[in-house]
Amino acid sequence: MSILVNQETRLVVQGLTGNEGRFHTTQMLAYGTNIVAGVTPGRGGEWVLNGKVPVFDSVHMAVDVTGANASIIFVPAPFAADAILEAADASINLIVCITEGIPVQEMLQVRRVIDNQNCCLIGPNSPGIIAPPLTKVGIIPGNITQQGSVGVVSRSGTLTYEVLYILKQAGIGTSTCVGIGGDPIIGTHFNEILSHFEDDSTTEVIVLIGEIGGQDEEKASAFIIDSMTKPVIGFIAGQAAPSDKRMGHAGAIIEGGMGTAKSKIEALKNAGVKIARYPEDIPHLIHSLQSH
Amino acid sequence: MRLHEYQSKKIFADHQVPVPRGRLASTPEEAKLIAEELDGPVVLKAQVLVGGRGKAGGIRLVRTPGEAENEAAKVLGKRIKDIPVRRLLVEEAVSFQHEIYFGLTIDRERGQTLLIVSAEGGIDIEEIARTSPEKIFRVGIDPLLGLRDFQARNAATEIELPRQLWRRFVNISQNLYHAYHTLDATLIEINPLVITTHNQFMALDGKITLDDNALFRHPDLVDKRDISAEAPEETEARKFGLTYIKLSGNIGCLVNGAGLAMATMDIIQHKGGTPANFLDIGGGASSEKVAAALRIILADPQVETVLINIFGGITRCDEVALGIKQTLADIRTNTPFVIRLVGTNEAEGKIILSESRLASANSLQEAAEKAVQNSLEPVP
Numbered sequence: 001m002s003i004l005v006n007q008e009t010r011l012v013v014q015g016l017t018g019n020e021g022r023f024h025t026t027q028m029l030a031y032g033t034n035i036v037a038g039v040t041p042g043r044g045g046e047w048v049l050n051g052k053v054p055v056f057d058s059v060h061m062a063v064d065v066t067g068a069n070a071s072i073i074f075v076p077a078p079f080a081a082d083a084i085l086e087a088a089d090a091s092i093n094l095i096v097c098i099t100e101g102i103p104v105q106e107m108l109q110v111r112r113v114i115d116n117q118n119c120c121l122i123g124p125n126s127p128g129i130i131a132p133p134l135t136k137v138g139i140i141p142g143n144i145t146q147q148g149s150v151g152v153v154s155r156s157g158t159l160t161y162e163v164l165y166i167l168k169q170a171g172i173g174t175s176t177c178v179g180i181g182g183d184p185i186i187g188t189h190f191n192e193i194l195s196h197f198e199d200d201s202t203t204e205v206i207v208l209i210g211e212i213g214g215q216d217e218e219k220a221s222a223f224i225i226d227s228m229t230k231p232v233i234g235f236i237a238g239q240a241a242p243s244d245k246r247m248g249h250a251g252a253i254i255e256g257g258m259g260t261a262k263s264k265i266e267a268l269k270n271a272g273v274k275i276a277r278y279p280e281d282i283p284h285l286i287h288s289l290q291s292h
Numbered sequence: 293m294r295l296h297e298y299q300s301k302k303i304f305a306d307h308q309v310p311v312p313r314g315r316l317a318s319t320p321e322e323a324k325l326i327a328e329e330l331d332g333p334v335v336l337k338a339q340v341l342v343g344g345r346g347k348a349g350g351i352r353l354v355r356t357p358g359e360a361e362n363e364a365a366k367v368l369g370k371r372i373k374d375i376p377v378r379r380l381l382v383e384e385a386v387s388f389q390h391e392i393y394f395g396l397t398i399d400r401e402r403g404q405t406l407l408i409v410s411a412e413g414g415i416d417i418e419e420i421a422r423t424s425p426e427k428i429f430r431v432g433i434d435p436l437l438g439l440r441d442f443q444a445r446n447a448a449t450e451i452e453l454p455r456q457l458w459r460r461f462v463n464i465s466q467n468l469y470h471a472y473h474t475l476d477a478t479l480i481e482i483n484p485l486v487i488t489t490h491n492q493f494m495a496l497d498g499k500i501t502l503d504d505n506a507l508f509r510h511p512d513l514v515d516k517r518d519i520s521a522e523a524p525e526e527t528e529a530r531k532f533g534l535t536y537i538k539l540s541g542n543i544g545c546l547v548n549g550a551g552l553a554m555a556t557m558d559i560i561q562h563k564g565g566t567p568a569n570f571l572d573i574g575g576g577a578s579s580e581k582v583a584a585a586l587r588i589i590l591a592d593p594q595v596e597t598v599l600i601n602i603f604g605g606i607t608r609c610d611e612v613a614l615g616i617k618q619t620l621a622d623i624r625t626n627t628p629f630v631i632r633l634v635g636t637n638e639a640e641g642k643i644i645l646s647e648s649r650l651a652s653a654n655s656l657q658e659a660a661e662k663a664v665q666n667s668l669e670p671v672p
């Protein structure tokens with residue numbers, strides 16, 4: 001099995017008829033994802049991608065007609081917050097937002113609304129989710145990963161690809177890979193994903209890819225101590241990044257010394273997480289777990 | 293986008309937050325003239341977007357217009373943390389009885405804006421946060437409700453403001469939150485917000501950071517960007533939608549994606565080298581964008597070798613290869629390159645670069661090792 005997405009996923013693509021939406025929907029269809037609808041206001045009634053996907057004017061209509069239960073958003077940044085709220089309003093329970101550059105104050109409002117609804121928002125600024133061999137809701141290239149038992153969760157985009165590719169070259173497959181997004185305000189954090197992996201029977205090991213900024217890795221460390229039995233391997237990007245690039249004093253007051261690579265690595269180590277020094281270390285750490 | 297103190301104060305004044313009287317001067321004569329107009333002691337403040345400006349001699353208190361002219365001559369043209377001082381804010385010196393700290397910023401963990409206040413303003417607030425966190429009061433603002441009066445009033449009582457000032461403090465907090473919200477700011481910080489000897493609040497300093505992602509709906513604010521206050525290569529990078537940060541090492545890095553760019557820097561450091569920069573070309577970069585990125589890296593005299601690490605997804609390796617080829621046709625350089633291309637259109641990219649006799653690598657580790665090797669060897 002996989003987490004968040006599977007063969008039951010019925011996906012609606014918001015922003016299907018734009019360049020990005022069209023390109024990546026073609027890729028997702030080729031991978032095997034069950035795409036039931038697209039939404040572009042004003043273009044309802046069309047069939048696109050060689051007549052494979054019907055377009056609706058609203059997410060509500062797409063859900064009513066096709067029974068869509070998940071959405072992916074490629075809508076441009078100025079309209080993307082609205083697209084998330086529209087999906088939530090239509091009772092979609094998994095919303096994956098690929099769009100990068102949504103104004104942060106809009107995201108504060110979106111998260112405030114989403115937190116009170118029964119839905120899971122992944123992103124924004126996320127590469128999406130891939131569950132080999134057949135389901136991908138996002139833009140992660142399908143050929144860089146294979147089916148397996150390692151769960152991957154990451155705040156990055158291309159660094160996630162790098163890790164999946166390194167795993168595949170070492171013959172290691174993935175149960176599900178989730179990119180939670182690189183923006184300051186996101187819908188789902190490490191902890192929720194770790195919890196899903198803990199409950200997922202296929203996942204045996206989890207790779208957590210963090211980066212400097214925020215406190216998500218520190219919180220994940222506490223969660224791992226309290227609630228995880230499966231082994232976790234961590235990599236934190238940004239150890240060589242300068243520490244003097246930040247906003248005013250207010251940010252430092254909030255973070256209070258957390259947020260640095262050092263703080264994150266220390267917290268994870270205290271939680272028993274094996275730390276990779278660089279991405280190519282990860283397969284060795286996985287093999288060393290399995291040999292015990 | 294960070295605003296200068298004088299720009300921030302203009303916004304405060306527009307939102308009925310009192311600021312000292314004063315104007316900008318770009319010559320010592322202007323400073324003298326403004327000091328004459330203000331008719332009393334004045335403060336000269338260098339308008340540079342770096343911290344620690346006071347310690348670096350960028351703030352001077354003077355008593356007479358003549359002194360203002362002399363001191364302005366010393367500060368103008370000075371460099372503070374490598375940024376030339378081109379303008380001074382000349383302001384009336386304000387006597388005050390108390391300094392407080394006032395801040396509004398985003399707390400990403402709570403997913404809220406925080407109002408942060410402290411009775412211990414003026415001095416090093418980060419030090420207070422570390423040593424006496426109880427002296428800092430913070431309250432989360434619901435993004436749908438905005439700042440409520442009672443929250444600002446609670447802040448006023450927490451920092452033990454006299455009762456007769458509560459109403460005014462609530463108004464100022466509301467006005468600043470309104471500015472923060474309508475301008476799509478990510479930070480408003482006033483340190484110090486003083487209580488003058490006449491029992492008035494006044495913002496003696498001010499920092500505003502605007503959300504770059506929201507500038508599309510504030511075309512009037514885009515013009516406020518002061519490109520003279522930043523390094524020219526950063527201006528150039530932004531023009532092409534690149535994220536570039538200059539660092540102190542000698543290995544120029546060109547990478548797609550911030551996380552991968554950081555991981556590339558990390559492995560360089562791990563292998564004993566030092567990165568010359570952080571450079572993220574973003575997703576789906578065109579060959580022109582790649583060429584611009586490479587020109588910026590090669591213009592850095594410290595760069596002795598270049599590492600290009602591309603993991604194609606939305607970004608196409610052939611597009612990147614074209615950008616590299618174009619740049620190398622335009623700029624003759626002896627700088628050794630190490631190129632690692634993987635992912636979308638990798639084969640096409642490698643064909644484009646096959647005549648360029650550039651070193652290639654198949655993995656991140658191999659690329660980093662080769663680049664570090666290059667960086668340690670003297671250029672032939």
